[in-house]
Amino acid sequence: MDPAFGPAFSKDEYNARVVATRHAMEARGLDLLIVTDPANMGYLTGYDGWSFYVPQAVAVALAEPWPIWMGRGMDANAARLTTYLPDGMIVPYPDTYVHNPEAHALQFMAQELAARGLTKGRIGVEMDSFQYSAKAHAALTAALPDAETVDATRLVNWIRLIKSPAEIAYLREAGRLAELAMASGIAKVAVGVRQCDASAAIFQAQIAGTNDFGGDYPAIVPMLPSGRGTNTPHLTWSDASFRENEATILELAGCRRRYHCPLARTVLLGEPIPRLAHVAEVLVEALETAIDTIRPGVAAEEVVAAWQKVVRPHGIEKDSRMGYSIGLNYPPDWGEGTISLRPGDRTELQAGMALHVMPGYWTDDWGIEISESVLITETGAECLVHFPRELAVKPV
Amino acid sequence: MDPAFGPAFSKDEYNARVVATRHAMEARGLDLLIVTDPANMGYLTGYDGWSFYVPQAVAVALAEPWPIWMGRGMDANAARLTTYLPDGMIVPYPDTYVHNPEAHALQFMAQELAARGLTKGRIGVEMDSFQYSAKAHAALTAALPDAETVDATRLVNWIRLIKSPAEIAYLREAGRLAELAMASGIAKVAVGVRQCDASAAIFQAQIAGTNDFGGDYPAIVPMLPSGRGTNTPHLTWSDASFRENEATILELAGCRRRYHCPLARTVLLGEPIPRLAHVAEVLVEALETAIDTIRPGVAAEEVVAAWQKVVRPHGIEKDSRMGYSIGLNYPPDWGEGTISLRPGDRTELQAGMALHVMPGYWTDDWGIEISESVLITETGAECLVHFPRELAVKPV
Numbered sequence: 001m002d003p004a005f006g007p008a009f010s011k012d013e014y015n016a017r018v019v020a021t022r023h024a025m026e027a028r029g030l031d032l033l034i035v036t037d038p039a040n041m042g043y044l045t046g047y048d049g050w051s052f053y054v055p056q057a058v059a060v061a062l063a064e065p066w067p068i069w070m071g072r073g074m075d076a077n078a079a080r081l082t083t084y085l086p087d088g089m090i091v092p093y094p095d096t097y098v099h100n101p102e103a104h105a106l107q108f109m110a111q112e113l114a115a116r117g118l119t120k121g122r123i124g125v126e127m128d129s130f131q132y133s134a135k136a137h138a139a140l141t142a143a144l145p146d147a148e149t150v151d152a153t154r155l156v157n158w159i160r161l162i163k164s165p166a167e168i169a170y171l172r173e174a175g176r177l178a179e180l181a182m183a184s185g186i187a188k189v190a191v192g193v194r195q196c197d198a199s200a201a202i203f204q205a206q207i208a209g210t211n212d213f214g215g216d217y218p219a220i221v222p223m224l225p226s227g228r229g230t231n232t233p234h235l236t237w238s239d240a241s242f243r244e245n246e247a248t249i250l251e252l253a254g255c256r257r258r259y260h261c262p263l264a265r266t267v268l269l270g271e272p273i274p275r276l277a278h279v280a281e282v283l284v285e286a287l288e289t290a291i292d293t294i295r296p297g298v299a300a301e302e303v304v305a306a307w308q309k310v311v312r313p314h315g316i317e318k319d320s321r322m323g324y325s326i327g328l329n330y331p332p333d334w335g336e337g338t339i340s341l342r343p344g345d346r347t348e349l350q351a352g353m354a355l356h357v358m359p360g361y362w363t364d365d366w367g368i369e370i371s372e373s374v375l376i377t378e379t380g381a382e383c384l385v386h387f388p389r390e391l392a393v394k395p396v
Numbered sequence: 397m398d399p400a401f402g403p404a405f406s407k408d409e410y411n412a413r414v415v416a417t418r419h420a421m422e423a424r425g426l427d428l429l430i431v432t433d434p435a436n437m438g439y440l441t442g443y444d445g446w447s448f449y450v451p452q453a454v455a456v457a458l459a460e461p462w463p464i465w466m467g468r469g470m471d472a473n474a475a476r477l478t479t480y481l482p483d484g485m486i487v488p489y490p491d492t493y494v495h496n497p498e499a500h501a502l503q504f505m506a507q508e509l510a511a512r513g514l515t516k517g518r519i520g521v522e523m524d525s526f527q528y529s530a531k532a533h534a535a536l537t538a539a540l541p542d543a544e545t546v547d548a549t550r551l552v553n554w555i556r557l558i559k560s561p562a563e564i565a566y567l568r569e570a571g572r573l574a575e576l577a578m579a580s581g582i583a584k585v586a587v588g589v590r591q592c593d594a595s596a597a598i599f600q601a602q603i604a605g606t607n608d609f610g611g612d613y614p615a616i617v618p619m620l621p622s623g624r625g626t627n628t629p630h631l632t633w634s635d636a637s638f639r640e641n642e643a644t645i646l647e648l649a650g651c652r653r654r655y656h657c658p659l660a661r662t663v664l665l666g667e668p669i670p671r672l673a674h675v676a677e678v679l680v681e682a683l684e685t686a687i688d689t690i691r692p693g694v695a696a697e698e699v700v701a702a703w704q705k706v707v708r709p710h711g712i713e714k715d716s717r718m719g720y721s722i723g724l725n726y727p728p729d730w731g732e733g734t735i736s737l738r739p740g741d742r743t744e745l746q747a748g749m750a751l752h753v754m755p756g757y758w759t760d761d762w763g764i765e766i767s768e769s770v771l772i773t774e775t776g777a778e779c780l781v782h783f784p785r786e787l788a789v790k791p792v
Contacts, residue, residue, distance in 0.1 A: 004622070004623065004624075004625070004634055004636035005624070005625055005631070005634070048631075048632075049628070049630040049631050049632070050616055050617060050619060050630045050632060050728070051630040052728055053616070053728040053729035053731075073715070073716065074628060074629055074630075074716055074756075074758060075628060075629075075630055076628070077627045077628035077758070077760065078625075078628040078630055078631055081624070081625060081628065081631070082631075094715070095715055095716035095717055095738070096738075096740075098716075098717065098736070099720070099731070099733045099734075099736055100736075101524075101549065101550070104524075125530070127529060127530040127531035127534070128497075128500075128529045128530070128531035128532070129529060130526040130527065130529065131526065132529055132530050133523060133524045133525060133526065133528055133529060133530065134521070134523040134524070134528050134529065134530050134532065134533035135523035135524035135547065135549065136524070136530065137530035137533075138523065151531065153497065153531065154497070194610055195610075196603055196604060196605060196610025196611060197604050197610070199603050199610075200599070200600045200602075200603035200604035200610075201600075203596070203599035203600060203603055204596045204597075204599060204600045206596075207592055207595050207596035207599055207633075208592060208593050208596035209592060209635075213635055214590055214591075214592025214593070214595075214596075214633070214634075214635045215592065216632070217617040217632065220446055220449070221446060221613040223446060226400070227400065228400075228401070228477070229400070229401055229474075229477060231473045232445070232470060232471060232472070232473035232474040232477065233470055233471075234445040234446045234447040234470075234471055234474055235401070235444075235445050235474055235477070235478075236444075236445070236446055236612070236613065237603075237610070238400055238401070238610075239609055239610045240400035319469070319490070319491055320469065320470055320491035320494075321491060321494065324495070331727045331728060332446070332448050332449040332727060332728075333449035335449075335495070337495045338495075340494070340495055340496075342491070342492075344492075360470075362470060362473070364473065
């Protein structure tokens with residue numbers, strides 16, 4: 001195994017993940033699980049490459065000791081370099097399946113699994129994965145007319161929820177990268193500077209990282225709504241310049257071996273409007289209250305209730321979720337799709353989980369985002385980032 | 397319309413795209429088209445934001461003058477800022493639909509379209525879009541038990557194939573960004589330099605762009621296989637340093653207002669192995685022959701035949717496609733999923749199309765990528781990038 005390419009974790013750690021997946025499969029009565037989410041593929045095997053724009057999958061069978069990687073021919077060598085899988089468990093498909101309306105790679109994969117005798121019984125598929133389109137499902141089920149498919153969306157994501165010591169080490173390093181990137185971004189935001197130049201500075205910091213370790217590409221590019229655009233969270237940058245008396249939101253992540261630590265801050269050039277400054281103070285207080293609430297045994301929605309108790313007297317209402325589980329991911333999302341911090345989510349928090357506590361607040365005219373990413377410990381919440389928790393005001 | 401946020405094209409250009417889509421729908425007998433591919437959503441409306449990690453769609457109805465944008469509540473203001481759509485055509489869904497296994501946003505969208513009387517007749521859906529999962533399709537069809545859904549994957553992509561003058565202007569600017577990024581990357585690749593630092597330099601150039609215009613995020617991050625990793629195309633970077641007598645492949649794109657100009661080059665530190673140097677020369681000659689073949693009226697596969705005629709006498713065989721249509725896109729792919737340069741693709745090339753001619757060649761031990769992006773003109777192919785077309789050798 002060449003250390004320049006090898007997996008991010010030990011063979012034992014991948015084995016333990018596969019064993020945990022088998023247990024979850026048994027509990028759900030699944031004989032085979034076909035995983036197409038690239039984060040789940042990476043979690044189970046180490047596989048890493050920007051090849052998820054074509055169909056690919058990892059199959060876990062109760063009857064097989066190893067997971068099976070299936071993907072495009074030219075990516076098989078990437079599977080050899082980035083996983084511990086033996087060669088028989090790496091199954092390339094011909095390039096004619098790529099972007100071909102007449103032949104879908106899921107059909108090939110189904111036939112391959114059938115030939116290995118693995119398609120008898122109940123087959124779990126990730127019905128709501130980006131990499132499992134309606135057509136992929138139709139191709140799979142047409143190729144396996146007698147198989148029973150069951151929705152197993154996020155079965156592996158829920159196993160990913162509790163992080164191992166090795167994963168936690170990457171999360172903490174991702175925290176360092178987030179600090180660097182946020183500092184670079186805020187330093188660059190100034191009247192007359194183009195948004196694209198601030199974004200470039202953020203990328204540079206995210207990827208070059210520290211002298212001790214570099215950064216991986218985050219699953220989401222820096223989001224940089226500015227001025228009126230702060231009324232919505234997911235705008236990126238433009239060539240326009242930052243303007244006096246306007247706020248800019250920076251939401252970004254540090255990413256280390258695909259583990260994410262997201263962070264949001266808001267920077268204001270000039271004098272804040274009084275309502276914005278007041279709301280920022282309330283949001284910081286509420287964020288700290290929310291973080292203080294986080295510890296093992298607390299339900300996700302209790303964190304929200306604690307936050308709401310602080311903001312409601314100030315007339316602040318928020319109807320979107322205020323956070324989610326984070327960790328290993330690929331574009332388009334750094335969230336794990338499991339825990340959402342919102343009323344009704346009664347998931348019990350446990351040590352080893354990691355959350356982006358992101359109570360963004362948007363009116364039709366402006367918005368503020370000040371967030372923290374935390375690791376849940378035996379006794380509470382450890383902030384993964386150390387960065388001033390405030391509305392950053394830069395006099396002009 | 398605030399120029400800091402507004403759409404990349406005129407209202408007339410978007411109108412023309414919607415009209416062309418309606419014509420294609422009529423030809424296919426569709427009354428309604430539900431588009432979920434973010435590139436197609438942007439093409440039809442201008443909508444732009446990194447919100448495609450949750451369900452969103454643009455619906456085009458034969459019976460409605462405007463397309464309808466449907467997305468997450470917090471993204472509705474992004475639709476107001478980045479499109480010309482009137483407010484009644486912007487339909488937000490409640491946040492409870494986000495990452496909620498009990499309620500899928502496609503169900504909400506189906507109900508909204510039904511309430512507008514638009515779900516009678518045949519409904520086209522993008523069955524093979526990343527943003528149209530098996531579960532999305534199940535939710536839509538369950539909410540519309542009487543509707544007939546038809547696969548309309550890439551209906552809009554095929555309309556996108558011929559670029560307008562305004563799109564071509566962006567493609568040419570993307571070419572400038574690709575040149576800058578490639579020059580920065582190759583300059584940084586040196587013995588002992590970390591791969592992540594070369595990647596950071598590429599990102600910096602891609603995004604900061606020129607004094608006249610900045611860059612947008614490409615749909616794929618820089619791919620940077622090095623050393624043994626050059627035997628597969630989709631590896632990104634690591635913390636490892638570049639090594640003497642090893643090659644590194646750089647595949648990247650410039651991206652301007654979401655329009656991509658991809659480019660691949662291979663750089664060698666030290667002395668090339670003789671076979672690699674020879675293959676590189678043959679590949680450059682074959683690439684030039686392929687480009688010379690490109691003009692209106694030629695079939696896609698004829699370009700491949702011309703390329704093969706040059707390489708075959710040298711024992712070079714390639715079973716993967718050697719290029720594809722490019723233009724507007726979002727992660728995870730900068731290719732349009734329409735034309736593939738491979739045997740069997742008889743699509744007739746026309747002026748206004750743009751192709752990434754990418755005859756990458758990989759053995760189990762090493763690989764070479766030297767590519768060009770071209771615009772098809774009335775008389776031939778215009779290279780969108782001007783960059784030395786050779787194996788870059790850097791003495792150590």
